[in-house]
Structures are given as structure tokens and as C-alpha cells.
Amino acid sequence: MRKNDINSIEIARIAGVSRSTVSRVINNYPNVPQATREKVMQVIERYGYSPNFSARIMTGMKTLTIGLFLISPEAIHDTLTHALIGDVIESASSRGYYVLTHIIRSTGDTETVRKVKDTFYQRRIDGGIFIGAANHEPFIEELIAKGFVAGIVDQHLEGRIEPNRVICNFDNKLGMKQGVDYLVGLGHRNIAFIAGDPLRCSGPERMEAFQDAMAAHALKVNPDWVLPSDFSERSGYQSTARWLQSISDLPTAIFACNDSVAFGALRALNEAGLRVPDDISLMGFDDHLLSSRIQPALTTIRVNFSEMIDMLTRQVIETVEDETQMFKKYVGTAELVIRDSCRKV
Amino acid sequence: MRKNDINSIEIARIAGVSRSTVSRVINNYPNVPQATREKVMQVIERYGYSPNFSARIMTGMKTLTIGLFLISPEAIHDTLTHALIGDVIESASSRGYYVLTHIIRSTGDTETVRKVKDTFYQRRIDGGIFIGAANHEPFIEELIAKGFVAGIVDQHLEGRIEPNRVICNFDNKLGMKQGVDYLVGLGHRNIAFIAGDPLRCSGPERMEAFQDAMAAHALKVNPDWVLPSDFSERSGYQSTARWLQSISDLPTAIFACNDSVAFGALRALNEAGLRVPDDISLMGFDDHLLSSRIQPALTTIRVNFSEMIDMLTRQVIETVEDETQMFKKYVGTAELVIRDSCRKV
DNA sequence: CTGAAAGCGCTTACAG
DNA sequence: CTGAAAGCGCTTACAG
Known part of the structure; x- marks a missing residue:
């Protein structure tokens, strides 16, 4: 009861042809006369037959x-x-x-x-x-x-x-450039960066793009202001919290490698009594679904x-x-x- | 090059046993001596062999x-x-x-x-x-x-x-009861309901639960205040917008069959110049991820x-x-x- | 404990 | 145009 109990050999028998022909019909081979094709198709329809998937794969067909x-x-x-x-x-x-x-x-x-x-x-x-x-x-x-x-x-x-x-x-390079240009345009010179997972492609790529964009404005990246993270909200939070305890000087802005990390950073900043954007500006990357909803709505780089x-x-x-x-x-x-x-x- | 070219027959040959035994080892049959099992396992490991999936299915095994x-x-x-x-x-x-x-x-x-x-x-x-x-x-x-x-x-x-x-x-009955009790507790007597998809189980179920909960407070459900919808934000919006144009009396609260519909209703209400909750109260069902983020944060029934x-x-x-x-x-x-x-x- | 053989249900050269 | 047969790679009674 749990199997589609009709097979090609049955269909062939009922249609009065061989399994080969049934198969040719199913796979739309050109060399089948219209009359034969229809006769076989009718039997197939009537019995709701469809060829066994595994058997087809074993002959090398695609799996879709x-x-x-x-x-x-x-x-x-x-x-x-x-x-x-x-x-x-x-x-x-x-x-x-x-x-x-x-x-x-x-x-x-x-x-x-x-x-x-x-x-x-x-x-x-x-x-x-x-x-x-x-x-x-x-x-x-x-x-x-x-x-x-x-x-x-x-x-x-x-x-x-x-x-x-x-x-x-x-285009991480383009995105980072737009973000840095915008921050610099707002007067920021001291910008921290929360880096992404170094093993993933866009981790180092965004980091490098950030540095290039800063360099284009003749701005230095302070090594104490580059935070490690891995693209997750959790690590954005932890990394930022730890960093806040360790530093004496604060930057005026933080550029997070992505929005999830920015969410985490925001939470850490708030817990440390820092207001965004009054005390410090925060920029994300990706335009996460929630970015427009959080408080404050996150300025970010949108990708599709x-x-x-x-x-x-x-x-x-x-x-x-x-x-x-x-x-x-x-x-x-x-x-x-x-x-x-x-x-x- | 595109196939895992070693098969059970090869493994058997190399291990000096039959395919039957290879199969028994793979499927953890009890009647294989430890020595034989290890000998076969070693060959399997060495060649990175794994039995062909389709072939196994054809013998009636599970697909996982x-x-x-x-x-x-x-x-x-x-x-x-x-x-x-x-x-x-x-x-x-x-x-x-x-x-x-x-x-x-x-x-x-x-x-x-x-x-x-x-x-x-x-x-x-x-x-x-x-x-x-x-x-x-x-x-x-x-x-x-x-x-x-x-x-x-x-x-x-x-x-x-x-x-x-x-x-x-x-438990739609329990949820609806809590929601209606809460609204009634706030003094609401005139409550509209935006119904869900009538073909889905929880559509009529929530509707009926709403009516029962109202009845428990001896409150009538005004038929003009029951809006059709299908659980989608789009239909919540459309249905509410149309309804607002057609009615003379407004209820003091709307209970939406789910949060998505409530989001749509909220938009329609805002567009009609009605403020939630000042002009009208709005209640959802489900506790959608966005419900705590929207303006105003949505009061709702949480399910897991x-x-x-x-x-x-x-x-x-x-x-x-x-x-x-x-x-x-x-x-x-x-x-x-x-x-x-x-x-x- | 283990091997030879049947069987799962197809597709596709091959031969006619 | 079409059928008989091989082959895909397993598992599992069956027999020993």
C-alpha cells in the first residue's frame, strides 16, 4: 500500500508495447510515432504512473x-x-x-x-x-x-x-567607501572598525576596504580601534563590551562589518551608558531587515x-x-x- | 570523474569477501565476526566508499x-x-x-x-x-x-x-479568550474582528473563539465589524481600508486574527488618519518577530x-x-x- | 558465519 | 520504428 505499485513493465503490457517504448515516450524521444505516443500516454495517465526516481538516477539521469x-x-x-x-x-x-x-x-x-x-x-x-x-x-x-x-x-x-x-x-569596496566618505563628511576622523570573520571572504575584504577608504582621506586606522568579531550579533556585543572596558580614548564613530554586529555593538554601548548617535555614531553594512526598525534606526550600506x-x-x-x-x-x-x-x- | 567510482563489489574484492558481507558490515548486521568487520571497515575507510543512495532506496531502505x-x-x-x-x-x-x-x-x-x-x-x-x-x-x-x-x-x-x-x-480558544478578556478589562465593548483564511483550520477556529469569548462577557459581535482576510499583511491592509470607507460607526478596538494582518490594518488605520491606540486599539495574535519593533509595539497573543x-x-x-x-x-x-x-x- | 543469486525499476545502446 | 537484453549498485532471503 505504501508504494506506487504500477511500474513501466505493467504500463507496457497494458499499452501493448515494450518497456523501451514506454521509456521513450516518457523521455520524449523523437522517434516515437504520434499514435504510439498517445496510446502509451493514455495508459500512463489512467494509472497515474510516474517512473521511479531512484531507478532513473541509477541510469545517470538528473535529479532536478x-x-x-x-x-x-x-x-x-x-x-x-x-x-x-x-x-x-x-x-x-x-x-x-x-x-x-x-x-x-x-x-x-x-x-x-x-x-x-x-x-x-x-x-x-x-x-x-x-x-x-x-x-x-x-x-x-x-x-x-x-x-x-x-x-x-x-x-x-x-x-x-x-x-x-x-x-x-x-561590492564591499564600493560600500565601505560610501560609508567612510559619509562619516568623514559628518566630520568624523576617529573611526573604529568591528571586523568580520577573518576566514570568510568578506571579513578581510571589508576590513581592507575600510582601511583603503580611510587612507583616501589621509586618515589613520588606530589599531586599538579595530575589534575582532565574526559577523554575529553575539560577537558584536561581546567584542564591543570588552573593548569599552579596555580603552581610554573613544572614537567618534564605529563602523561595524555588518548590521548584526552593529546590533550587538549598540546593545553594549547602551549598557555602558553611551547613546547612539549623541555620544557615538554607529554605521552598519547589509541593511538587515531589522535595521530600519531598531532604535535608533541604523544608517547602513544596503545590498540586495x-x-x-x-x-x-x-x-x-x-x-x-x-x-x-x-x-x-x-x-x-x-x-x-x-x-x-x-x-x- | 563525476562519480564515486568505487562500489561494493570492488570493496568486496579488495577486502577478500563477498558483497553480501560488505553490505552486512555497512548495515551493522550482528552476525559478522569482529575480525571480518574490521577488515572490511578498513577498506571502506581507505577508499572513502559509501554505498550508492539510489541503489539502497531501491531495495526499500529509508532515505533519511x-x-x-x-x-x-x-x-x-x-x-x-x-x-x-x-x-x-x-x-x-x-x-x-x-x-x-x-x-x-x-x-x-x-x-x-x-x-x-x-x-x-x-x-x-x-x-x-x-x-x-x-x-x-x-x-x-x-x-x-x-x-x-x-x-x-x-x-x-x-x-x-x-x-x-x-x-x-x-490553543486558539485560550489565546482569544485572554485577548478579549484583556480588551474588555480595558473597557472595550465594541470590538471588531479581522478574520483569517476561512479554508485554513485556525481561520474559523479563531473566529469562533472570538465569538465565544465575547459571548462570555455577554457582548454581541456586530456583523459589520467582522472583516474578511487571509492571514496576510496585504489582505489585512486592503480589507481594513475598504471597511473604513464603508462604515459609519467605529469600534473602540480591533482584534486581528494574526499579527501580519494587524500590521496591514495598522497601515490602513494610519492612512485614514486614525492613531493607535489613541483613536482605536489594535490587538494581534502570534507575536510576530516584528511586533515588538513596530510603532506602536503591538499587544498580542504569544505562541511558540x-x-x-x-x-x-x-x-x-x-x-x-x-x-x-x-x-x-x-x-x-x-x-x-x-x-x-x-x-x- | 558467508557466498551466489535474485530482485528493485528504470534507460539506453544494440540489433533488427 | 521497436523489442530483448545489459547494466546501474545495492540488499536480502536462501542455501550451505
Whole structure:
């Protein structure tokens, strides 16, 4: 009772043809006369037959499934990540693809990594998308080397342009420049920076872009004012709290590597009795869904995650379907959004 | 190069045993001597072998995959739905399960529904979870009748307690009672209600609970003050805007069937020049992530979606793994959260 | 304890 | 245009 108990051999018998012909009809082979095709189709419809998926895969057919792998040490309660997941599913579904998702708590967990790799090796998916990966994550590189198609968010490897590699980024340089220009325009000279995860591509990239943008105004970056963090609200909070206790001089502004970190920093600042923007200005990056809602509304750099994910998903699918595709990289633009968290000094 | 080119027959040859034995080792059969087991395991490790997934499924093994099907006419941009998806993935991943997701734009789209059903019939998944389904959605009932395990959010069918049916709800009666009691306690007598999707279980259920709670205070529900809607912000907005133009008397409070609808209603009220809570009080249901952030912060009934989803996912997996499980239903509690959108009259 | 063989349900050269 | 047969890679009674 728990199986679709009719198979191609039954269909063939009822239609009075061979399984070969049934298969040809299903797979739209051109060399089937219209009359035969219709006769077979009628039987297929009548019995609600659809070919067994696993059996088809074993013959090397596509799975119409894209893998989505989230690399995240903590439970995923971040609205932004949730939205990214939704966007992948949305984009893939609209193209008739299923999405097979799994969370990788740690890339050091060999069993989970193994399961994820098997997903490719065993052809459960046609290609995969990775969110939260370190730049140059070895097991992903291994998959790419094996020829599997992989789409990676926030990744950059100089010179790696395999046709089965699809990557996407934002224009961090442009974004950081706009943010720093704006702060400098407000009169800020002493600007702290909360850095992102050094292992992720955009961590060092935003940091470097920040330094370049400062240098363009002939401003120095005070090493005591560069805080470590990892893109999470929690670490933004902890890092800022610790830093506030350790320093004597305060900058007039803080540029956080992203909005989540800015949320954490804001909380730490408030707890230390500092008001934003009256006592200190705070700038984020990403334009998180909540950024316009918090108190004070966060001035930030807007990037378009939905568009990026849609592009990435689309290109992964296109690459899967047409192996002659070339290396693809998407770089989303960035734009300053002025709200209430920065003020003139 | 694109396949895991070693198979059980090769492993068997190298280890000097038969494929049968390799299979027994992999599947932890008890009747394999320790020495043999280790010999085989070593070869498996060395070659990074893992059995082909499709081939295993064809022999009737489990897939360790749960389906997640979202029934939603529009693109999913709702934070709450995103969070639900994340929770399913989180819960399933923590139990070693993959999640196969697909969006169903319309249950009238026979091709998509067919693809979803095939997902069960072809054993691509061990069981499925449905979000956004109408109460008594025929194709889901068909799957349950066939013996597949299905977990359904927001569903209730009197007397349907098949062991492979898993459902979850919130205590709408309790929630509505608390909300109405609170409003009445603030002096409100004239309370409008924005109803949810009549096809979904909690639509009529919340409506009825509202009426019961009103009746308990001997209050009548004015039929002109019952607005249709479908749980979406858009419909909350449209319905409220239209209603405001059509009526002469205003109630002193509006109870929305959920927070999204309340957001829409709030916008319509503001556009009509009405202030919440000064001119009219507004109460939501669900405690949406944004409810504490909006202006004014929304008074609402809090339910715990994460816990509900985790429970549902867990029970679906347990039912899949142990067919002797009985019918399971989860009813989450509901609790009043007082914020700023309701005032005394 | 272990191997040979059947069986799962397809697709696709191959031969006609 | 179409069928018989091989092959995909497993698992699991069956027989020993």
C-alpha cells in the first residue's frame, strides 16, 4: 500500500508495447510515432504512473534537485539567514527544482561533511549551494575539483575560474567607501572598525576596504580601534563590551562589518551608558531587515541579498543543465542608506 | 570523474569477501565476526566508499529525508514563514535528516502537486511536512490514506486519528479568550474582528473563539465589524481600508486574527488618519518577530512557533522510524503579551 | 558465519 | 520504428 505499485513493465503490457517504448515516450524521444505516443500516454495517465526516481538516477539521469548547505556553528535564528534560505527555495522552486537542505554545524565534523559530500557523489543532487563557508573551504574545493557544480556565497579565490564554480559577492569596496566618505563628511576622523570573520571572504575584504577608504582621506586606522568579531550579533556585543572596558580614548564613530554586529555593538554601548548617535555614531553594512526598525534606526550600506541569491541559484541551475557554461561570478552593488545612527561632530 | 567510482563489489574484492558481507558490515548486521568487520571497515575507510543512495532506496531502505512543502500563493517574503522553514531544517538536521523543500504556488496546479506526491510515491522522502495547507486538503488526505506519514501545521479533522497523521495547532480558544478578556478589562465593548483564511483550520477556529469569548462577557459581535482576510499583511491592509470607507460607526478596538494582518490594518488605520491606540486599539495574535519593533509595539497573543515546529518535525521523524507510533497532536499554549497598541476607554 | 543469486525499476545502446 | 537484453549498485532471503 505504501508504494506506487504500477511500474513501466505493467504500463507496457497494458499499452501493448515494450518497456523501451514506454521509456521513450516518457523521455520524449523523437522517434516515437504520434499514435504510439498517445496510446502509451493514455495508459500512463489512467494509472497515474510516474517512473521511479531512484531507478532513473541509477541510469545517470538528473535529479532536478539543488543542495543547500548552511555552515553555521549555532542554531540559525538569524532573520537574514532565514531569508536567504527562503530565497534559494523560492528561486529553485520557480524553476521546477527541489531543494535538499542540511546544516553543517562545524566543518570539523567529518561525519556531517561526509554526508554532504555523499549527497553529490551519490547523485542525490545536481549541484549545491553553500552559505557561510570559509573562503577556500577544502571540502568544497574538493567537490569542485571533482567536477560537481557548486555555488558559493561570499567567496573569492584569485584565478579559480573553473566552469563549474559559481560565486557571488557584494561590492564591499564600493560600500565601505560610501560609508567612510559619509562619516568623514559628518566630520568624523576617529573611526573604529568591528571586523568580520577573518576566514570568510568578506571579513578581510571589508576590513581592507575600510582601511583603503580611510587612507583616501589621509586618515589613520588606530589599531586599538579595530575589534575582532565574526559577523554575529553575539560577537558584536561581546567584542564591543570588552573593548569599552579596555580603552581610554573613544572614537567618534564605529563602523561595524555588518548590521548584526552593529546590533550587538549598540546593545553594549547602551549598557555602558553611551547613546547612539549623541555620544557615538554607529554605521552598519547589509541593511538587515531589522535595521530600519531598531532604535535608533541604523544608517547602513544596503545590498540586495534576494537578487544575489536568485542570481546564484539561477546560475547554478543553468550550469547544471548546460555544461558548456563558463565560470560565473555575480557582484552585487552597494548603496548608502542614511538613517538615524550617525550624527555630525 | 563525476562519480564515486568505487562500489561494493570492488570493496568486496579488495577486502577478500563477498558483497553480501560488505553490505552486512555497512548495515551493522550482528552476525559478522569482529575480525571480518574490521577488515572490511578498513577498506571502506581507505577508499572513502559509501554505498550508492539510489541503489539502497531501491531495495526499500529509508532515505533519511523529510519533505517540506510550502503552500503559498505568493512569493514567500514573510519573516515568520522563513523562520518556520529554518526551524524545520534545524530540527531535522539535528536528527541527521535532510530536508527536501518545494513550494506549491497553488494546489490547483496539478503538475506541481503531482511532483510533490511523486516525492512520496517514489520514496525520495520518508515523510513530509506541510505548511499553509487548507484544512482537509485532498491531496494530503490522499497521501495519508496511502499510508505515508504527513505532519501538518494548523490542521484539525474531527475523528481522523490515523497513526501516520501528525498535526499541530495552537490553543486558539485560550489565546482569544485572554485577548478579549484583556480588551474588555480595558473597557472595550465594541470590538471588531479581522478574520483569517476561512479554508485554513485556525481561520474559523479563531473566529469562533472570538465569538465565544465575547459571548462570555455577554457582548454581541456586530456583523459589520467582522472583516474578511487571509492571514496576510496585504489582505489585512486592503480589507481594513475598504471597511473604513464603508462604515459609519467605529469600534473602540480591533482584534486581528494574526499579527501580519494587524500590521496591514495598522497601515490602513494610519492612512485614514486614525492613531493607535489613541483613536482605536489594535490587538494581534502570534507575536510576530516584528511586533515588538513596530510603532506602536503591538499587544498580542504569544505562541511558540519554534517549539511547535520542533515538536512536529520530531514526531514526524519518530513516526517514520517506528511505525507502531500512534496518532500525535501537539497543541501549543498561548499567552497575552501587553505592549502599547491597546488603551483604556 | 558467508557466498551466489535474485530482485528493485528504470534507460539506453544494440540489433533488427 | 521497436523489442530483448545489459547494466546501474545495492540488499536480502536462501542455501550451505
